[in-house]
Amino acid sequence: MxxxxxxxxxxxxxxxxxxxxxxxxxxxxxxxxxxxxxxxxxxxxxxxxxxxxxxxxxxxxxxxxxxxxxxxxxxxxxxxxxxxxxxxxxxxxxxxxxxxxxxxxxxxxxxxxxxxxxxxxxxxxxxxxxxxxxxxxxxxxxxxxxxxxxxxxxxxxxPHPYAAAWRALQRRAVALGRLQCADEQGLSLARQFAMLSYRTPEEFAERFDALPQICNGQVRVAAEDYLDAAGAKFVARVSATAWLRLSESIDLxxxxxxxxxxxxxxxxxxxxxxxxxxxxxxxxxxxxxxxxxxxxxxxxxxxxxxxxxxxxxxxxxxxxxxxxxxxxxxxxxxxxxxxxx
Missing domain, CATH: 3.40.50.1820 (Alpha/Beta hydrolase fold, catalytic domain)
Known part of the structure; x- marks a missing residue:
């Protein structure tokens, strides 16, 4: 060494x-x-x-x-x-x-x-x-x-089975992104899913209790800006391979x-x-x-x-x-x- x-x-x-x-x-x-x-x-x-x-x-x-x-x-x-x-x-x-x-x-x-x-x-x-x-x-x-x-x-x-299921779905989001040649988008979505498991409904009720907005003909809820920002920040510093393998590590x-x-x-x-x-x-x-x-x-x-x-x-x-x-x-x-x- x-x-x-x-x-x-x-x-x-x-x-x-x-x-x-x-x-x-x-x-x-x-x-x-x-x-x-x-x-x-x-x-x-x-x-x-x-x-x-x-x-x-x-x-x-x-x-x-x-x-x-x-x-x-x-x-x-x-x-x-x-x-x-x-x-x-x-x-x-x-x-x-x-x-x-x-x-x-x-x-x-x-x-x-x-x-x-x-x-x-x-x-x-x-x-x-x-x-x-x-x-x-x-x-x-x-x-x-x-x-x-x-x-x-x-x-x-x-690991708790409920938490393992959350992580499995996050990994599927990354896999789907790879199939679409959109690795960063898949990893960003996985991180956004993760944020929902890291925090609580009580916090979201306090921070994001606002009426949805219609943007470009689509409904956008109050928490989406926060989730998008979390996903973008994560993708900028973590590779999909690293995240996938360490996510699996929790479940092992x-x-x-x-x-x-x-x-x-x-x-x-x-x-x-x-x-x-x-x-x-x-x-x-x-x-x-x-x-x-x-x-x-x-x-x-x-x-x-x-x-x-x-x-x-x-x-x-x-x-x-x-x-x-x-x-x-x-x-x-x-x-x-x-x-x-």
Missing amino acids: RPAAARAGDARHGSIDAVLATRFAGTRKLRLDYELVGPADAPVVLVAGGISAHRHVAANALDARAGWAQGLLDAGRALDPARLRILAFDYVGADGSIDAPIDTADQADAVALLLEALGIDALAGYVGYSYGALVGLQLAVRHPQRLRHLIAVSGVHR HRVDPAQVGVPVSVIAVEGDRLVPMADAVALLEGLGGRGRLRVLRSSYGHDAFLKETDRIDALLASELFGPGKPIERSSPIQAATGVSA
Whole structure:
């Protein structure tokens, strides 16, 4: 493995060359791209998001652009890179180079290879949201010595059949677009379908309760501009092959909670249409004494992690810091309003 990195103060990004034995795609030579921000002697916390997330979590000295979880790394937050070393990476297959089934176990093995190459014996914490939570659970099964504590947000041990059906229809939209030589349109439509599953009817009722308009002889409802914009933004940065294979990866995911070898904080969102509360409870029950459930009430559903910055930050602080937690610090942690144990 060959580490290569660019540095700017406490920020660094780069890549390692690795050989990964995947579950379905054979043995592959890969480049694992990562970003590492924070003091060299600080506890390392890996942050991983959904299938469209990437290594750039927040603006830093090397890259001033906003990251996919920008507010959660602001000064004074639980994940403040002034006191923690934040690691993130691009998922295997995120560059579209693998057109074969990818498993969440492959992603966990890639994390282990990355940690080895970077000289990180173990993560103080792993914060995984959505797909990132699935990868974290695999890491806790396959490489428990590599982390002390997992925080799994809106992600559990298996996909719900309802959510899998949503994703299957999204993949059919991409396939139909390809048949029509309209790859971008198919992927855009798939993303728009996905937005309906990420959010809730309550949010749409609040934001888009307006009369439809007639445009060029066709009826157009209030949410269509929002959906079109979401699709266009997504197509500009994600390839169809990468999205298809990572979408499949969610549906391939299976973990036996009894085999998870580290403490897990399970954060569930009421109204999450993709990860129902019952599945979070099932994960907790399977974990036995190694699990703790926190519940967030939010109209944002599956996307609450990205929208409820203050409340998610409070949850992360309560699960990462303090007596008996993976990271010790002396400052008091305030309880989160609207969060129940």
